[in-house]
Amino acid sequence: MATSDVPDTSDTNQVPAQRDPTPATTPAESLEDQPSGSAPDPEVRATIPHDPVLTYGKEDDDTSSAWRKHEKTMERTGVRTMVKRLPGLLRLAWSLAWEADRNGLIALVTVRVVAGLVEAAGLLAVAGALGGLLTAGPTPDRVRHALPALALILAAGLVRTALSLVENLLRARFGPRIDRVCVVRLLDLATTTSVMAFDDPRFVDDLEAAERGAVSGRQLVDNATTVFTSVVRLVAAAGVLGVLHPLLVPLLILSILPDGWATARSARLAYASWLGRIRLVRRQFMLRYYMIDRDSAAEIRSFGLGRFLLDEYSVIARGNEAEALRVGRGQARYRLVGESVAGLALGAVYGTLVVLLDTGVMPLAAAGAAVLAIRNGRGALSTALTSLNDAYENFLYFDEYQAWILEATRRIPPPRSLAAPVSPDVIRVDGVTYTYPHTETTALRGVSVELRRGQVVAFVGANGSGKSTLAKVLAGLYVPDSGTVRWDGVDLAGVDPDSVRDRVGLIPQAYTRWPMSARLNIAVGRVARLATDGPDSVIAAAAATGADEVIDKLPHGYDTSLARQYNSGHDLSGGQWQRIACARAVYRDAPILIADEPSAALDARAEQALFDLIQSLGKDRIVLLITHRLASVRTADRIYVLDDGLVADEGTHAELMNRPGIYPDLFTLQARQFVDTIPVD
Numbered sequence: 001m002a003t004s005d006v007p008d009t010s011d012t013n014q015v016p017a018q019r020d021p022t023p024a025t026t027p028a029e030s031l032e033d034q035p036s037g038s039a040p041d042p043e044v045r046a047t048i049p050h051d052p053v054l055t056y057g058k059e060d061d062d063t064s065s066a067w068r069k070h071e072k073t074m075e076r077t078g079v080r081t082m083v084k085r086l087p088g089l090l091r092l093a094w095s096l097a098w099e100a101d102r103n104g105l106i107a108l109v110t111v112r113v114v115a116g117l118v119e120a121a122g123l124l125a126v127a128g129a130l131g132g133l134l135t136a137g138p139t140p141d142r143v144r145h146a147l148p149a150l151a152l153i154l155a156a157g158l159v160r161t162a163l164s165l166v167e168n169l170l171r172a173r174f175g176p177r178i179d180r181v182c183v184v185r186l187l188d189l190a191t192t193t194s195v196m197a198f199d200d201p202r203f204v205d206d207l208e209a210a211e212r213g214a215v216s217g218r219q220l221v222d223n224a225t226t227v228f229t230s231v232v233r234l235v236a237a238a239g240v241l242g243v244l245h246p247l248l249v250p251l252l253i254l255s256i257l258p259d260g261w262a263t264a265r266s267a268r269l270a271y272a273s274w275l276g277r278i279r280l281v282r283r284q285f286m287l288r289y290y291m292i293d294r295d296s297a298a299e300i301r302s303f304g305l306g307r308f309l310l311d312e313y314s315v316i317a318r319g320n321e322a323e324a325l326r327v328g329r330g331q332a333r334y335r336l337v338g339e340s341v342a343g344l345a346l347g348a349v350y351g352t353l354v355v356l357l358d359t360g361v362m363p364l365a366a367a368g369a370a371v372l373a374i375r376n377g378r379g380a381l382s383t384a385l386t387s388l389n390d391a392y393e394n395f396l397y398f399d400e401y402q403a404w405i406l407e408a409t410r411r412i413p414p415p416r417s418l419a420a421p422v423s424p425d426v427i428r429v430d431g432v433t434y435t436y437p438h439t440e441t442t443a444l445r446g447v448s449v450e451l452r453r454g455q456v457v458a459f460v461g462a463n464g465s466g467k468s469t470l471a472k473v474l475a476g477l478y479v480p481d482s483g484t485v486r487w488d489g490v491d492l493a494g495v496d497p498d499s500v501r502d503r504v505g506l507i508p509q510a511y512t513r514w515p516m517s518a519r520l521n522i523a524v525g526r527v528a529r530l531a532t533d534g535p536d537s538v539i540a541a542a543a544a545t546g547a548d549e550v551i552d553k554l555p556h557g558y559d560t561s562l563a564r565q566y567n568s569g570h571d572l573s574g575g576q577w578q579r580i581a582c583a584r585a586v587y588r589d590a591p592i593l594i595a596d597e598p599s600a601a602l603d604a605r606a607e608q609a610l611f612d613l614i615q616s617l618g619k620d621r622i623v624l625l626i627t628h629r630l631a632s633v634r635t636a637d638r639i640y641v642l643d644d645g646l647v648a649d650e651g652t653h654a655e656l657m658n659r660p661g662i663y664p665d666l667f668t669l670q671a672r673q674f675v676d677t678i679p680v681d
């Protein structure tokens, strides 16, 4: 499995904890905690020191390097930058929530504003009740006097409880909706943007980050709405204090600033730590993934790799533990300073209250309500600051998502009104060059080939000579850097890309083993046919490629699940899967068939049957066959020999064998392997 298949969990929400620990632990230390019964192999440790370059390879000094991504992001987390980007953050959260569920958003904002007003009313009622209770006179009279205010306090409490229930319900409805909106947008683009984008490692890397960012949208909205609620509560508390005595408002704000400072510093410390160790976190997840992956299980055991991988994992994990401790200590220091200063400030607030009471400026009842308002206000501001920090952090991830969305949108091939010829007679490729993104070597260097309907054309040549690349160019999947691809004289550069793909049936070298039913694994060739032609339409395609023999032996036939990783799923052998991949292309029933190494895993009989099928399909189609089995291309109508991105030779088998070149050399080499071993009577 390619590295890109490893789910990137580096950006998980276990943020933030630790700083890049270029681990101080030695391999020997890291083995201390190994489970008993799996004694470390001393030889492995002796020969493989913990050396990142040796293990993971040299890194380019470039932010696109898979392990280094995000390291520069810290520049974006300065307090000034945070303040500057705040309005954008709130706008983004608002528009996201608006798109996901505008009625829900309106309801949520209303509920939160009403809750703030009710809180303010409750606080004023406290002042009223205390005023009633603290007036002179007999107790029953005072209680009677305070009764309306007490009833209001009770009612405010009940309304706030009801509102918080409604708020929770609204948030439960919001979260999944925002997730859906964000993830669906990402998946839609991931499946429609140009396939060439996936050859660009930066794009793929950014996609991983964007995936993480997609689920931050929900948290971002949640944080932003919590900030909003806290601000409403804070305004309510400040309003009440302002009514009681204007001096109390600035004092309240002063008393919460130290806490705010400590929260911001702590979050920044943790975030910096997380950014610093991101490459190690990525390696850690990669190691974990391969250690539990089904595909690597046999290799890990037969090569005795388990100990090495486990040790590598432990070294990183131990570094992370040390870093978590360092961050924890730093945060405790910030908290200590913040809370000490906040304590002093709070003392000043209460001191002022005492002075106001003492001088008779404020009655005792009002002072009681002020204490309550100060407590509520402090709680609200501290929640607002924490949520603001979380919101900013989620905003950074969401920023990655937004950036990828823009990039993927930019890479969508523009729609065109001109459709490709429905069943072309000739495909002509002229002087095509193609270079993969961010690579030095040109995969195709001025290639010209011609394919005609009713013919089977073969591409042969050494590994890496450009066969698959050329096939993708003539199928319209890759847009050449220069040169033209014409179908019946129509340049594909001006044609609707969907219409081009519609005419091509592809058996790719690396096909997908869909974890779905056997039936669907064939129907994916043209899934819309299932609806028009019915579920049994796959049977003919299966029979044509021998996939029916495989499926007939499965417990539920075509309805057997081929999701081996799940309960009751069945797996197939490599050759059995290949028959299914071939059946897909037959089911597609397209006028152009491209078979790229379609028989690599097939047994001799199945291979012969497949080449016979390809020949027969070639009678009324354009068929391109790419294979290293040269015996199978002898009957091809035309053979192109590719070498290092160029067409080195072309002709029929007989023509090519009659002149010196790569083809006769390769053919003779292969043929000799058989001839020498055939017993001679």
Ligand SMILES: Nc1ncnc2c1ncn2[C@@H]1O[C@H](COP(=O)(O)OP(=O)(O)OP(=O)(O)O)[C@@H](O)[C@H]1O
Pocket: 199, 436, 437, 439, 441, 443, 461, 462, 463, 464, 465, 466, 467, 468, 469, 470, 509
């Ligand atoms: N996704 C990619 N990104 C970058 N370079 C690539 C990519 N795919 C192929 N190449 C490079 O392009 C060149 C041509 O590759 P291509 O796959 O077309 O060769 P091929 O003739 O089909 O090889 P094989 O017989 O091994 O399948 C090679 O040098 C290869 O390294």
